[in-house]
Amino acid sequence: MLLGVFTLADLPELREALPPPVVPGVAVKPYRQSALADGLVRFAGEAVAVVVAGDPYRAADGAAAVGVEYERSGRKSFTTPAARSSPAP
Numbered sequence: 001m002l003l004g005v006f007t008l009a010d011l012p013e014l015r016e017a018l019p020p021p022v023v024p025g026v027a028v029k030p031y032r033q034s035a036l037a038d039g040l041v042r043f044a045g046e047a048v049a050v051v052v053a054g055d056p057y058r059a060a061d062g063a064a065a066v067g068v069e070y071e072r073s074g075r076k077s078f079t080t081p082a083a084r085s086s087p088a089p
Helices: 057-064 081-083
Strands: 004-005 050-053
Touching: 004 057, 050 057
Parallel strands: none
Antiparallel strands: 004 050
16 A cells, blocks of 8 residues: 655655764764755755655555656756866865
8 A cells, every 4th residue: 555655845844854873873063954855956866755655566656656857957066077186175
């Protein structure tokens, strides 16, 4: 059973959530980042929706039904070679 597909608009409590540390026990400066993209996707693979289902097969079907249209924002991005060729600060 597919229980639902949710975006950040559906789950406002996830907005600017404090993410868990990447490595447990390592102190990092706290920062806030939404658990789901909100209008602007910042990197490839950033979550845009959450699918909740009773089993993994239905979840996969629900995820396949999620449609996202992307457009370039006009912001500059750097490829790895470009980043390596620029002088370090």
